[in-house]
Amino acid sequence: MIRIAVVGLGKMGLSHLAMLRAHPEVELAAVVDSTPYMVDVLSKYSGLRTFTDMSRALQEVELDAVVIATPTRLHVQMVREALENGLHVFCEKPLCLTPEDSESLAELAASRGLVTQVGYHNRFVGAFREVRNLLDMGAIGRVTHALAEAYGPVVLKPKGGTWRSQRSEGGGCLYDYAAHPVDLLSWYLGAPSSVGGTVLGQVFSAETEDEVYSTLHYPDGSSAQLSVDWSDESYRKMTTRVTLWGTEGRIFADRQECQVYLRDTATCPPGYEHGWNVRYTTELTDEVWFYLRGEEYSAQLDYFVHRVAKEQPDGLNDFASAAVTDRVLDTMTRDAASSRVTTTSGSGPAPAPTSSRTSTGQLTAELLRRALEGVRRLATRAKDALVSARRSRK
Amino acid sequence: MMDKLLFGDNQFFGVNHMSEEKARAQAMRFQDIDAVMAVLDAAYDEGIHTFMCTTHDRIAEVCDRVRAQPDRYSEFTFFPCMPYAHKYANAVTESGMLGAVRRFLPEEGFINAAIRGGRSMATKDIEGMATLLIDAEMAMFRGLRTPVIWMQNIVVDLLLGLGVDEAFRIFADHVRDRYDAEPGFITMNLPALLDVLERQGIDNPIVCANINKIGFRMSGGMDAYKDALQNRRCRVVAMSVFASGAIPPREALEWIYEQPNIHSVVFGASSRANIRNTRELVDEFTRAGQG
Numbered sequence: 001m002i003r004i005a006v007v008g009l010g011k012m013g014l015s016h017l018a019m020l021r022a023h024p025e026v027e028l029a030a031v032v033d034s035t036p037y038m039v040d041v042l043s044k045y046s047g048l049r050t051f052t053d054m055s056r057a058l059q060e061v062e063l064d065a066v067v068i069a070t071p072t073r074l075h076v077q078m079v080r081e082a083l084e085n086g087l088h089v090f091c092e093k094p095l096c097l098t099p100e101d102s103e104s105l106a107e108l109a110a111s112r113g114l115v116t117q118v119g120y121h122n123r124f125v126g127a128f129r130e131v132r133n134l135l136d137m138g139a140i141g142r143v144t145h146a147l148a149e150a151y152g153p154v155v156l157k158p159k160g161g162t163w164r165s166q167r168s169e170g171g172g173c174l175y176d177y178a179a180h181p182v183d184l185l186s187w188y189l190g191a192p193s194s195v196g197g198t199v200l201g202q203v204f205s206a207e208t209e210d211e212v213y214s215t216l217h218y219p220d221g222s223s224a225q226l227s228v229d230w231s232d233e234s235y236r237k238m239t240t241r242v243t244l245w246g247t248e249g250r251i252f253a254d255r256q257e258c259q260v261y262l263r264d265t266a267t268c269p270p271g272y273e274h275g276w277n278v279r280y281t282t283e284l285t286d287e288v289w290f291y292l293r294g295e296e297y298s299a300q301l302d303y304f305v306h307r308v309a310k311e312q313p314d315g316l317n318d319f320a321s322a323a324v325t326d327r328v329l330d331t332m333t334r335d336a337a338s339s340r341v342t343t344t345s346g347s348g349p350a351p352a353p354t355s356s357r358t359s360t361g362q363l364t365a366e367l368l369r370r371a372l373e374g375v376r377r378l379a380t381r382a383k384d385a386l387v388s389a390r391r392s393r394k
Numbered sequence: 395m396m397d398k399l400l401f402g403d404n405q406f407f408g409v410n411h412m413s414e415e416k417a418r419a420q421a422m423r424f425q426d427i428d429a430v431m432a433v434l435d436a437a438y439d440e441g442i443h444t445f446m447c448t449t450h451d452r453i454a455e456v457c458d459r460v461r462a463q464p465d466r467y468s469e470f471t472f473f474p475c476m477p478y479a480h481k482y483a484n485a486v487t488e489s490g491m492l493g494a495v496r497r498f499l500p501e502e503g504f505i506n507a508a509i510r511g512g513r514s515m516a517t518k519d520i521e522g523m524a525t526l527l528i529d530a531e532m533a534m535f536r537g538l539r540t541p542v543i544w545m546q547n548i549v550v551d552l553l554l555g556l557g558v559d560e561a562f563r564i565f566a567d568h569v570r571d572r573y574d575a576e577p578g579f580i581t582m583n584l585p586a587l588l589d590v591l592e593r594q595g596i597d598n599p600i601v602c603a604n605i606n607k608i609g610f611r612m613s614g615g616m617d618a619y620k621d622a623l624q625n626r627r628c629r630v631v632a633m634s635v636f637a638s639g640a641i642p643p644r645e646a647l648e649w650i651y652e653q654p655n656i657h658s659v660v661f662g663a664s665s666r667a668n669i670r671n672t673r674e675l676v677d678e679f680t681r682a683g684q685g
Contacts, residue, residue, distance in 0.1 A: 018555025022586065041520060046557040236408050236421075254414055280412055282610050282640040291582035291613040292551045 002308050005030035006067045007054050007078065009038045012092050012119065013069035019298050020067065021048075022290040025305055030057045054078055058085050065115070065308050067301075068092065071163040072170025076101040083108050088115040088308045090301070094179045095322040097170055099330050102323035109319055115307045117300070117315065118322035120183040122240055124296035124303070126284025127258040128184060131242065131251055134260065135188055137269045140246030146189060146224035148181035152238035154230040158204045165205060172208030174200060174329055178228040180240050182332075183325040185216060185224050188244065191324045192216040192224070194357035198335040203231040214332050217357060255294070256281050331360045395541065395576075396444070396600070399676055400473060400631065400660040401437045401669075403447040406430050411638040420664065427455045436666035438470065440673050446473040446631075446660050448546070454534040461537055475544040475580060476531040524561065525568045532573065542600060543569045544578040554587055563594045576600055578631070582611055585618040588626050598627050602660065605632035607641050607649040623655045631658040644675060651679035 004026055006017045013033070021028045032051045033039050039050035051057040054066075058081070065088035068078050076096045082089050083105065095118050096102040109116045122128050134140065154177070155165070163169035164176055185192075194217045201211035212228040230238075241254035248266035252259045260277040262268055288298035300317070307315050335358035404410070408421030424430050434445060434456065447453050453474075460467045532543070545565055553561045566577040577600070581587040584603040591599045604611040605619065611634060612619050623630060632653075636646045650656055659676065663669045 014552065014556070018552050021557055022555045022583075042556070042558075045520070045560060048557070236417075239414060241414075256411065256413055280638070280640065282412070282608065282637050285610075287609065287615065288613055290551075290555060290586070291611060292555060293548060295611075 001025060001027040002305050003027045003029040003062060003064045004067060004305075005032060005054075005057050005061065005063050005065075006069065007032040007057075008068060008070035008092075009033040009035070009042070010069060010071075013067075015292055015297060016067050016069055016090075016301065019290055019292055019301050020305075021046075023301065023305060024289065025309065029063055030061045032057050055081065058082070058087070063087055065089065065304075069119075072097055072175055073163075073168065075170075076105065079105050080108065083112060083114055086112065086114070088304075090117045090119070090304045091319075091322075092119045093183070093322065094118075094170070094175050094326055094329060095319060096326055097175075099323055099327035102319065102326040106319035106323050110313065113311070113313055115304070115311065115313055115315070116319040117304045117307070117317050118319065119300065120180065120317050120322070120325070121294070121296040121300050122180055122184055123187055123316055124299040125255050126281055126286070126295070127253045127255060127279070128242070130258045130279055130284055131244070131253045132187060134251060134258075134269060135244075139249065139260065139262065139266065139269050139272065140244065140251055141248030141266065142220075143189065143222050143244050143246045145222060145245045146185060147243045148185050148224060148226050148240075149242075150177050150181045150228045150230075150238060150240045151232040151235045152177065152230055153233035153235060154238075155204050155210055156231060156233055158206065165208060167208040172205070173210050173228060173230040174208075174212050174332065177230045177238070178212040178226060178332075179325060179329060181226060181228060181242065182328050183322075184240070184242050185226070186321065186324045186328065188242070189216075189218050189222065189224060192328060192331075192360060193219045194359045195328065195331050195335050196357035197341075198332045198358075200333070200336040203229070212332070214335070216328070258284065327360055331358050334358050396629070396631070396658045397442065397471075398658055398680060399442050399673060400444045400446045400658055401434070401442050402633070402660045402662040403445070403450075403453070405662040405664050406433075406452070407448070407450055411634075412640075423664070427452065427459070430456060431459055433664055433666075433669075437663075437669050438467070440666070440669050442669065442673065443469040444471045444473055446475060446544070448478045449474055449476045449531045449534065450478050457534050457538055471539045471541060472535055473542045473544060473578070474532065474535055474540055475546050476528065477546060477549060478531075479546055479548040521564050524564055525572075528565070528568055529572070540573060541575055542578045543573060543575045544580050544602065547580040547582055550579050550581045550587065551583055554581070554583060554590060559590050559594055562591060562596060566594075566596050578602060580633075583613045584630075585614040585622045588622055588628060591628075598629060600629045600631065600657075602631035602633055604634040604637075605630070605650065605653065605656070606635050606637040607646060608637050610634065610637040610640065620653070623653050626655075628655070629657045630655050631660055632656050633660045635659055635661065643672060647672075647675045647679055651676075651682070 002025055004020055006013055006020065017031060020026050028048060030051060031039065031042060031048050032054045034052055036052055039052055042048055043050040066082045067090045068075060069092040070078060072094055075091055079089050079091055164171035196215050198214040199211065200209035203210040210229065210231040212226060214226045216224040216226065239254065244251045249260065249262040258279045260272060262272060262274050264274050266274065268274060285295050288295045288302065290298055292298065338358065405420050406424045408417040410417035410420065460470050569575050569577040579587060579591065579599060580602040582604060584601060587601065609616045632650055635650050636643060650659060661672055663672060
């Protein structure tokens with residue numbers, strides 16, 4: 001039996017708790033939440049051992065692993081403490097608010113040989129897994145472009161009262177919603193070298209964004225676009241989807257189905273033919289031991305439990321892979337803050353396309369570039385002033 | 395007591411487990427409540443008198459129509475399924491767990507005081523809260539026939555997983571006492587649920603679960619389901635019998651009626667032709683079963 005503690009009883013924590021408690025190889029040894037009445041109600045009705053403080057739970061209960069589902073801002077310190085106590089960690093997404101924190105946690109876990117996983121459940125959706133398989137087989141040739149989208153009805157009016165409405169807590173559409181399609185892009189295309197044209201737009205929120213649009217550039221010359229809006233109630237619930245175009249065809253996938261078009265020149269994988277192919281969730285989904293809200297949520301926990309049982313540090317959605325996604329989210333934030341655009345009048349700052357991107361690595365280069373751009377802008381302005389002065393003299 | 399065919403409402407609310415495109419087309423078509431009523435009328439006129447529905451806000455409009463024409467709908471029966479989970483899930487994301495509870499409670503009261511005061515909640519508070527939520531969901535059905543009231547699968551399975559077994563008992567008692575109705579439980583984990591209901595003393599429960607030839611979303615596995623159908627004392631309503639269209643109707647229903655203890659089948663359809671086709675197949679197989 002794997003002894004697990006669940007920390008944080010929000011929507012995700014409760015759902016993890018329910019699935020893990022029903023897991024035949026798991027002993028749910030402790031539950032932690034800082035709200036006294038949550039743990040109170042739970043211990044009264046479920047008989048679980050509860051705590052309001054994680055450190056105390058770690059001291060008093062023999063554990064193998066923890067599942068952390070607290071607000072994102074709290075992840076870094078809680079995960080570190082768990083790892084330092086020699087525990088395997090499953091953490092909700094996104095891992096941390098800064099990629100440096102995510103990377104240092106990944107290193108710490110690696111140095112101790114601990115199993116880590118982040119809750120990017122889409123990688124356990126049959127249709128999205130099929131996309132990965134098709135790319136592995138080279139079904140659509142070289143990928144030239146991708147579009148990753150997510151829409152849903154989360155913030156539909158100006159006021160919100162939870163940590164999700166605070167950027168500093170890890171709330172907002174970027175961390176909460178966009179993280180999912182960004183992670184799928186990382187899975188399919190790897191780490192981008194730069195991002196550009198990021199828009200963090202507001203529909204209702206005052207302190208965070210409701211829309212995320214961005215362009216990602218990859219080292220091999222391919223690109224991707226991201227389109228995310230969590231204030232779109234025309235969707236009944238969160239809908240994530242991905243489209244990939246390649247030299248030999250095109251793939252579209254969402255939670256329900258995987259639609260593949262293969263050109264006549266494509267080499268068809270087994271079971272596929274030229275032209276249209278559709279695979280539905282009914283054929284792409286494996287049975288789970290307990291179903292709560294989609295097989296993928298059960299499957300990711302089962303995968304974690306088995307990795308812990310086998311003490312297998314390498315695996316899908318480990319901290320190192322989540323750090324790649326966090327790096328992209330961070331770059332998008334910086335890119336949106338920089339005001340580099342190509343103006344339609346042609347007289348404003350119009351940097352060359354290659355430089356109008358925010359590199360995912362080099363902050364120094366970025367600062368240097370901004371300084372140069374400022375100088376260029378001043379020069380342009382001086383020149384304009386000179387021209388108009390001359391004109392007025394005429 | 396239960397009809398052998400029940401009419402579901404997924405198609406009216408853009409729920410389609412096969413395709414988002416189809417779901418959206420349905421959402422557009424059924425935005426007009428007249429379009430919903432036209433399909434319900436078709437089902438009613440085919441002799442399918444029970445509508446198993448969520449407590450989506452738009453169902454209130456259906457209730458108004460049925461109430462307005464008591465003669466036309468003299469046999470019309472509702473099987474409400476509660477709560478409409480997305481409404482709560484979205485509220486939790488927006489306002490937090492307790493904020494959401496507060497928002498959906500019909501009136502401000504002692505629970506708010508308890509939460510604000512930070513004191514721990516007593517058992518009677520929780521029971522009171524649960525029954526208030528049930529009453530809030532039932533308000534739209536006032537004056538209509540609701541002989542079975544269901545607890546929706548996301549809540550059943552959450553409570554089942556958490557081990558909050560008593561909640562099933564609280565629900566069953568309230569539904570019986572207050573609405574003179576039978577409690578029903580929808581689940582994706584039928585074998586596990588039956589054990590818990592038995593331990594809670596809910597005898598011969600009405601349960602609804604995915605039951606289909608390909609084993610789609612039958613958690614616990616086909617063998618455990620077959621064993622439950624064969625050996626457990628319960629009244630089973632089969633849903634997702636076509637596995638979202640993965641099994642042809644004749645093959646799907648033929649298999650269903652080979653299983654023991656299927657009291658009823660719930661299905662959704664958008665055209666009179668499909669409704670009739672399903673009814674005729676069910677008539678054929680149930681007659682064969684009796685013969």
